[in-house]
Amino acid sequence: MVTIEEALRIIEDQNISLKSESKPLEGALGFALSTNTVSPFDVPEFDNSAMDGYALCGLYQEYQLVGEVAAGDSKDIKLQDGEAVRIFTGAKVPNNATAVMMQEKTSVTDSTLFLDEMPKVGQNIRKRGGQLTEGQTVFEKGHILNPPSLALMGSLGLSQLEVFSRPRVNIITTGNELVKPGEPKTEGQIYESNSYAISGALEQFGFQHHQKTQIRDDFEATKAGIKTALESCDVLIISGGISVGDYDFVKQSLDDNGVNELFYKVFQKPGKPLYFGRKDNQFVFALPGNPASSLTCFYVYVLPLLQKLSGYGSYGLASYQFPIKHAYENRFGRPSFLKATVVDGKVEILDGQGSSMIQSMAKGNALAFVDDGEVLKEGDLVRCKLIS
Numbered sequence: 001m002v003t004i005e006e007a008l009r010i011i012e013d014q015n016i017s018l019k020s021e022s023k024p025l026e027g028a029l030g031f032a033l034s035t036n037t038v039s040p041f042d043v044p045e046f047d048n049s050a051m052d053g054y055a056l057c058g059l060y061q062e063y064q065l066v067g068e069v070a071a072g073d074s075k076d077i078k079l080q081d082g083e084a085v086r087i088f089t090g091a092k093v094p095n096n097a098t099a100v101m102m103q104e105k106t107s108v109t110d111s112t113l114f115l116d117e118m119p120k121v122g123q124n125i126r127k128r129g130g131q132l133t134e135g136q137t138v139f140e141k142g143h144i145l146n147p148p149s150l151a152l153m154g155s156l157g158l159s160q161l162e163v164f165s166r167p168r169v170n171i172i173t174t175g176n177e178l179v180k181p182g183e184p185k186t187e188g189q190i191y192e193s194n195s196y197a198i199s200g201a202l203e204q205f206g207f208q209h210h211q212k213t214q215i216r217d218d219f220e221a222t223k224a225g226i227k228t229a230l231e232s233c234d235v236l237i238i239s240g241g242i243s244v245g246d247y248d249f250v251k252q253s254l255d256d257n258g259v260n261e262l263f264y265k266v267f268q269k270p271g272k273p274l275y276f277g278r279k280d281n282q283f284v285f286a287l288p289g290n291p292a293s294s295l296t297c298f299y300v301y302v303l304p305l306l307q308k309l310s311g312y313g314s315y316g317l318a319s320y321q322f323p324i325k326h327a328y329e330n331r332f333g334r335p336s337f338l339k340a341t342v343v344d345g346k347v348e349i350l351d352g353q354g355s356s357m358i359q360s361m362a363k364g365n366a367l368a369f370v371d372d373g374e375v376l377k378e379g380d381l382v383r384c385k386l387i388s
């Protein structure tokens with residue numbers, strides 16, 4: 001049995017080699033860049049107007065109007081002192097313009113422009129190179145592409161991005177009692193639900209599962225199922241069958257498939273019988289079958305590995321500290337990730353902490369960490385991972 005910290009360190013310390021690929025802009029969200037990006041040109045590439053209004057030459061309150069520049073126009077107007085042109089947002093400002101005045105502060109009679117106030121040098125002109133200069137580093141390798149990053153890459157004219165590949169994930173669920181939702185079941189059977197939590201949580205963080213397989217509690221079937229799943233994935237996530245019952249065949253089946261155990265059992269609640277192993281460059285998590293245990297272990301342990309394998313520099317759900325709404329004592333005898341809600345900056349520990357209880361987790365939005373035996377009074381700070 002390892003501690004939570006030891007388990008997380010074992011995951012973090014895995015030596016891995018990252019693969020990269022080229023991704024189109026659309027579809028690159030959440031990927032980490034595998035190379036540094038430098039700007040191929042100045043951004044903006046030319047001085048342009050921040051407003052619909054008039055580009056002015058010299059500082060006066062009255063100008064002679066001599067033309068118009070619309071967004072996208074490439075004409076190069078040369079203004080004389082005291083002249084102005086009609087201009088629109090984003091349009092190229094004439095080289096020798098002194099300022100742009102927004103149209104709301106102007107009036108025009110015939111071809112004379114009158115300003116309500118004196119302009120200031122450079123006013124409303126977005127300068128060439130104001131955001132980036134040619135050759136400047138835009139993003140370091142490892143940067144995770146969020147929506148504004150995609151916009152920036154697009155604005156640099158880049159349509160294909162070099163990113164770290166994401167791991168291919170297979171899911172196995174185990175248990176004779178499990179029936180697919182929508183199908184008839186008999187007494188003693190339950191509907192299979194863990195795979196939906198796992199595939200949903202994968203999707204939540206931009207991952208996809210490749211294959212999902214249901215295996216009966218049978219040693220040979222478990223061994224064969226794991227062998228097949230390992231033929232097409234980088235990470236195998238198994239749910240159930242990892243405890244000590246007579247029908248828990250996962251651990252032995254992993255050993256027999258040449259998977260080396262990196263840890264088995266973590267001193268925590270929920271999710272004590274968690275297993276983590278490796279076979280060459282493939283990783284296996286066997287998550288305890290109880291629904292809340294399985295999903296909690298996904299968030300706390302599987303997600304960091306998936307993100308590490310995707311080239312992220314830091315991994316896992318961010319932790320925040322929130323004051324607790326009520327007194328609480330952890331009497332579970334193990335450090336605990338408790339189903340909780342965080343609302344208006346305060347955390348509330350929910351009823352229904354049983355490892356089989358997914359309802360409280362579904363209604364909450366956080367996992368609150370409370371150490372073994374810790375006694376909290378109202379207002380004490382609790383470390384929380386926000387799960388939704």
Ligand SMILES: Nc1nc2c(c(=O)[nH]1)N[C@H]1C(S)=C(S)[C@@H](COP(=O)(O)OP(=O)(O)OC[C@H]3O[C@@H](n4cnc5c(N)ncnc54)[C@H](O)[C@@H]3O)O[C@H]1N2
Binds near residue numbers: 194243273355
């Ligand atoms: N003698 C002991 N028994 C148990 C221990 C122990 O230390 N000694 N640990 C308990 C804890 S803690 C957990 S967690 C479970 C983990 O057991 P398994 O990983 O072997 O899981 P199963 O026995 O297969 O299932 C547990 C529970 O979860 C339900 N389940 C399983 N898979 C699914 C699924 N895909 N969808 C919905 N529900 C699922 C299953 O029906 C069981 O109720 O072991 C304890 N026992």
Ligand code: MOO
Binds near residue numbers: 269
């Ligand atoms: O450790 Mo178990 O996951 O409490 O249910």
